[in-house]
Amino acid sequence: MDQAPAGRAVVVLARSGDGDAFESLVRSRMDSMYRLSLAILGDRNDAADAAQETFIAAWRQLPSLRDPDRFDAWLGRVAVNSCRMVLRARSRRRVRELPMEELEAVERGTVAGNPELADAARLRAAIQHLSLDQRAILALHHLEERPLGEVAEILGIPVGTVKSRLFSARAALDRALRAETDR
Amino acid sequence: MSAGRGLPGGEPWADPRLDNAYRRLAAGPAPEGLTAATLQAVASSRRSRFDRIRFGRPGPRLAGAAWIATVAGVAVVVALVAGLVPRVGPAPASPTPQLRADGLPVSVEGLAVETVGEAVTAEAKGSPPGDDLVAIGGWLTFMPPLFCPYEPPQPVLQEACDSDDLVLTETRQKLVTVTTIGDATTVSDAVPAGPYLYPRQLAGSFVDEPPQAMGPIEAGGIDEVVPVQVVLVGHFHDARAAECAADQRAACESTFVIDQLAWLEGGSQAAAIGSYPGASGGPFSPRLGADGVRTALRPSLDPADSIVSMAAVTNADLTSITGDLQAPGNGADIVWLVRVAGPPPRFPAMAWGAGESGWLIVDDATGRLIGAGGWGFVSAATGTFAPGPQPRSDGLYTLPTVNWLAPTACAGVGLDAVLHGSPTDPRVAWLDNELGSPGRIDVIWPAGYLARFDPSLQILDENGNVVIFEGDRVSGACDVLPSGVYLVPPFS
Numbered sequence: 071m072d073q074a075p076a077g078r079a080v081v082v083l084a085r086s087g088d089g090d091a092f093e094s095l096v097r098s099r100m101d102s103m104y105r106l107s108l109a110i111l112g113d114r115n116d117a118a119d120a121a122q123e124t125f126i127a128a129w130r131q132l133p134s135l136r137d138p139d140r141f142d143a144w145l146g147r148v149a150v151n152s153c154r155m156v157l158r159a160r161s162r163r164r165v166r167e168l169p170m171e172e173l174e175a176v177e178r179g180t181v182a183g184n185p186e187l188a189d190a191a192r193l194r195a196a197i198q199h200l201s202l203d204q205r206a207i208l209a210l211h212h213l214e215e216r217p218l219g220e221v222a223e224i225l226g227i228p229v230g231t232v233k234s235r236l237f238s239a240r241a242a243l244d245r246a247l248r249a250e251t252d253r
Numbered sequence: 254m255s256a257g258r259g260l261p262g263g264e265p266w267a268d269p270r271l272d273n274a275y276r277r278l279a280a281g282p283a284p285e286g287l288t289a290a291t292l293q294a295v296a297s298s299r300r301s302r303f304d305r306i307r308f309g310r311p312g313p314r315l316a317g318a319a320w321i322a323t324v325a326g327v328a329v330v331v332a333l334v335a336g337l338v339p340r341v342g343p344a345p346a347s348p349t350p351q352l353r354a355d356g357l358p359v360s361v362e363g364l365a366v367e368t369v370g371e372a373v374t375a376e377a378k379g380s381p382p383g384d385d386l387v388a389i390g391g392w393l394t395f396m397p398p399l400f401c402p403y404e405p406p407q408p409v410l411q412e413a414c415d416s417d418d419l420v421l422t423e424t425r426q427k428l429v430t431v432t433t434i435g436d437a438t439t440v441s442d443a444v445p446a447g448p449y450l451y452p453r454q455l456a457g458s459f460v461d462e463p464p465q466a467m468g469p470i471e472a473g474g475i476d477e478v479v480p481v482q483v484v485l486v487g488h489f490h491d492a493r494a495a496e497c498a499a500d501q502r503a504a505c506e507s508t509f510v511i512d513q514l515a516w517l518e519g520g521s522q523a524a525a526i527g528s529y530p531g532a533s534g535g536p537f538s539p540r541l542g543a544d545g546v547r548t549a550l551r552p553s554l555d556p557a558d559s560i561v562s563m564a565a566v567t568n569a570d571l572t573s574i575t576g577d578l579q580a581p582g583n584g585a586d587i588v589w590l591v592r593v594a595g596p597p598p599r600f601p602a603m604a605w606g607a608g609e610s611g612w613l614i615v616d617d618a619t620g621r622l623i624g625a626g627g628w629g630f631v632s633a634a635t636g637t638f639a640p641g642p643q644p645r646s647d648g649l650y651t652l653p654t655v656n657w658l659a660p661t662a663c664a665g666v667g668l669d670a671v672l673h674g675s676p677t678d679p680r681v682a683w684l685d686n687e688l689g690s691p692g693r694i695d696v697i698w699p700a701g702y703l704a705r706f707d708p709s710l711q712i713l714d715e716n717g718n719v720v721i722f723e724g725d726r727v728s729g730a731c732d733v734l735p736s737g738v739y740l741v742p743p744f745s
Contacts, residue, residue: 104283189274
């Protein structure tokens with residue numbers, strides 16, 4: 071995680087309806103919520119939608135947060151749920167957006183010659199084969215580097231279940247990566 | 254690149270290529286403008302709980318568990334008096350009400366006050382459909398919210414995690430304890446004993462403004478939410494129950510929706526005045542105001558009528574609140590929904606039912622009465638309409654009709670059909686269509702329309718004039734509703 075924990079006073083103020091306090095929370099956490107959403111959804115437009123939904127939902131639901139110290143874990147849970155809703159809404163969409171750098175590399179015919187871009191493209195394709203819960207658990211643990219206990223809190227499951235699901239998600243990603251490599 | 258050799262802790266992948274690819278996958282800051290757009294969306298977004306309540310009257314600064322104690326303990330009084338049901342001028346002077354042994358008034362707004370147990374029992378026995386007003390007395394407690402995970406938008410009456418923020422109990426009970434130590438606040442609540450219900454506040458009966466900042470938390474303490482003795486006027490069988498999922502429809506139907514805080518701790522309260530801009534976010538500036546609405550309704554109301562609540566809403570939102578057709582005008586037009594307890598209005602003159610309350614709609618732009626319903630009347634446009642031939646004592650038959658709407662031009666739906674009727678048919682009269690898909694089409698008529706068989710079908714308008722006969726051809730309808738086509742004259 072690349073952000074300092076939210077100050078309790080700021081969260082308490084935002085919870086009581088202070089717009090300035092909530093704005094500071096949005097500004098300090100937008101990038102990380104966007105990246106988490108992007109890791110889960112794999113699409114920049116969807117990630118932007120999910121990040122926005124996350125904060126709208128957070129504003130609406132913040133009065134229900136009993137413990138201000140748990141704001142970041144709570145916000146992560148809201149974000150995963152927002153991703154779930156966006157994915158459900160987009161489930162019929164067939165077109166996948168390529169990031170600009172990948173698009174440019176494809177146009178230049180340089181993906182094959184750029185191992186990093188090739189890896190990213192392969193990983194992106196492989197992740198599409200995972201369930202949202204698998205994507206979320208991988209993103210929270212390996213991208214956000216959240217400890218297992220916090221992942222458990224965010225996903226609302228026991229730590230033991232996090233461990234087993236993490237193992238399954240890594241195995242699923244491994245299989246998907248191998249399938250992408252064999253293409 | 255492999256995923257199988259990951260690390261057990263919250264750390265990067267063991268495989269640097271995978272780790273690099275993963276970080277590239279989710280790289281970069283949020284798109285430019287996303288934060289600004291989000292803040293704008295948040296600013297126009299309603300909160301699920303506290304924004305229902307306007308803390309319009311600055312109260313004394315509280316030490317201790319300041320904000321939540323204010324919300325939980327005092328807000329019931331402050332909000333319901335000053336915000337949820339704001340006064341327009343001082344409460345009307347009223348004679349000292351006759352009180353019962355439990356301290357509640359015998360009646361408010363002309364409605365007999367029921368205990369919570371009596372109201373729950375009557376509802377469980379099956380009260381008639383429609384949204385007749387009921388007055389229920391008891392002890393009201395504000396329930397501070399517990400953790401609620403994000404949920405997609407639900408029908409407003411459907412049970413949700415954050416639905417139960419008010420509880421009305423028959424006996425005085427302290428249900429909620431708020432403990433504050435430093436900045437940490439914990440809330441515990443108890444299940445009510447004896448009869449209770451969770452009243453709801455919906456559009457049309459409350460003021461929806463964001464809360465004011467409640468001030469910093471200053472010290473620790475333990476507070477109990479103090480219940481207040483109230484009489485709430487409201488209704489069961491709200492039309493918005495039709496939006497609920499099938500398996501929750503019954504629960505939605507039996508939810509008590511507040512229209513007015515009529516009595517609070519010994520004092521009668523004024524009518525609830527509210528405005529509800531709706532989700533459109535467009536400009537919303539009602540012109541009439543409460544006094545203008547009263548003036549507009551004066552010719553229609555019976556002298557014994559009492560205005561319980563009035564709310565400015567968009568015409569489009571009105572359709573979901575009343576469950577009926579859109580009133581004349583555009584969807585964005587502002588209209589006033591006025592709930593009234595007492596005898597049926599003098600105008601419009603309709604064959605109202607046996608109800609003791611109803612609602613009237615006033616166009617904000619013109620001050621004209623454009624709609625009316627209630628007083629025991631059940632619209633054929635609502636989900637609670639149950640058809641059946643009902644010959645009256647004068648030999649006339651009741652037809653399925655909508656609530657009263659001022660005459661309006663119809664967009665029109667093309668038909669080529671013939672009118673038929675039978676005194677044994679549940680809907681009395683129907684159309685046989687000869688255009689497109691031939692077959693029977695059920696019909697919904699304007700308010701006040703009746704049928705007679707002499708010996709064949711005749712349809713009478715609200716003034717008793719025959720407007721169409723058995724076998725007449727109908728070339729157009731005004732609207733198509735789930736329960737039939739809405740016909741208004743001229744029919745061909």
